[in-house]
Amino acid sequence: KQEVTQIPAALSVPEGENLVLNCSFTDSAIYNLQWFRQDPGKGLTSLLLIQSSQREQTSGRLNASLDKSSGRSTLYIAASQPGDSATYLCATPQGGSEKLVFGKGTKLTVNP
Amino acid sequence: SAVISQKPSRDICQRGTSLTIQCQVDSQVTMMFWYRQQPGQSLTLIATANQGSEATYESGFVIDKFPISRPNLTFSTLTVSNMSPEDSSIYLCSVGGSGGAGSDTQYFGPGTRLTVL
Numbered sequence: 001k002q003e004v005t006q007i008p009a010a011l012s013v014p015e016g017e018n019l020v021l022n023c024s025f026t027d028s029a030i031y032n033l034q035w036f037r038q039d040p041g042k043g044l045t046s047l048l049l050i051q052s053s054q055r056e057q058t059s060g061r062l063n064a065s066l067d068k069s070s071g072r073s074t075l076y077i078a079a080s081q082p083g084d085s086a087t088y089l090c091a092t093p094q095g096g097s098e099k100l101v102f103g104k105g106t107k108l109t110v111n112p
Numbered sequence: 113s114a115v116i117s118q119k120p121s122r123d124i125c126q127r128g129t130s131l132t133i134q135c136q137v138d139s140q141v142t143m144m145f146w147y148r149q150q151p152g153q154s155l156t157l158i159a160t161a162n163q164g165s166e167a168t169y170e171s172g173f174v175i176d177k178f179p180i181s182r183p184n185l186t187f188s189t190l191t192v193s194n195m196s197p198e199d200s201s202i203y204l205c206s207v208g209g210s211g212g213a214g215s216d217t218q219y220f221g222p223g224t225r226l227t228v229l
Contacts, residue, residue: 034218043118043204044155044220089154091218098143098208100218102154 002027002094006103013080014111021075021106023090028068035064035075036089038105044089048075080110114139114207116221124227125195132191133224135205140185146178149202149223158203161188195228202226 003026013019023033032051036044048057048064050073056065063076077084087107091100115138125131135144143162147155158178159167167180181189192199206220 032216036220041202041223041225043202043222044206046217046219049217091155098218099145099157099160100155100206102156104154 002030002092002101004090004092004101004103006088006090006106008106009104010107010109012109012111015080015082017080017110018076018078019080019108021077021088021108023073023075023103025071025073025092025101028071030068030092033064033066033073033090033092034100035062035073036091038087038089040087047088077108080108082110082112084108085110113217114141114219116205116207116219118203118205118221118224120224121222122225122227124229127196127228129195130191130193131195131226132189133203133205133226135188135190135221137186137207141207142185143208144182144188145206145208145218146180146188146190147204147206147220149204151200155204158190192226195226197228200226200228 005024007022034049035047038044050057050066061078066073087105089105091102094101117136119134146158149155157170158173159169161167161180161182163182163185179191202223202225204220204223206218208218
């Protein structure tokens with residue numbers, strides 16, 4: 001059974017700093033891994049999806065990497081802004097299904 | 113991509129009552145998923161809803177408590193029955209990509225924030 005862990009649970013940084021969020025998974029036979037952003041009390045916004053055959057994906061200031069052999073993915077945020085403050089979740093499908101297994105998230109605060 | 117709307121966006125309910133949450137997608141999809149997010153926790157899948165068949169429930173969730181309807185390929189409802197304060201959560205519906213099992217982006221609705229007094 002797939003398990004997903006995110007460390008740290010919370011992170012506070014000054015504006016402008018580059019930062020890395022971590023996601024680890026127990027079963028390396030994944031189909032893909034997806035990063036989401038969640039604002040307080042709101043739904044999820046998909047940020048990036050990395051297919052199992054890919055090493056990284058980029059969107060603007062965001063870069064997500066995937067290392068299946070080590071069971072890890074990272075989300076790199078460049079030049080952080082206060083508007084980046086949110087909880088970031090990673091998730092991967094359970095087995096061969098579309099059912100997602102989520103980590104508990106990293107709550108990011110970017111201080112002006 | 114898929115655009116998903118949910119109704120209501122939030123509600124405050126009395127214990128013992130029921131609430132039906134609606135999920136509408138702007139395109140036809142085979143499977144729709146219902147997740148629960150309890151305060152301070154991550155998302156947990158409640159059930160998978162396929163059009164024309166009974167929903168498939170995850171361990172710990174039962175049809176009597178969370179009945180689901182899926183009348184067509186763009187719409188689903190989740191009912192939270194006989195509510196207690198422990199049901200206070202954000203309920204989210206999602207749809208998977210069209211590329212097959214686990215091969216594409218999943219999209220989520222804005223969520224329904226339920227508070228049970």
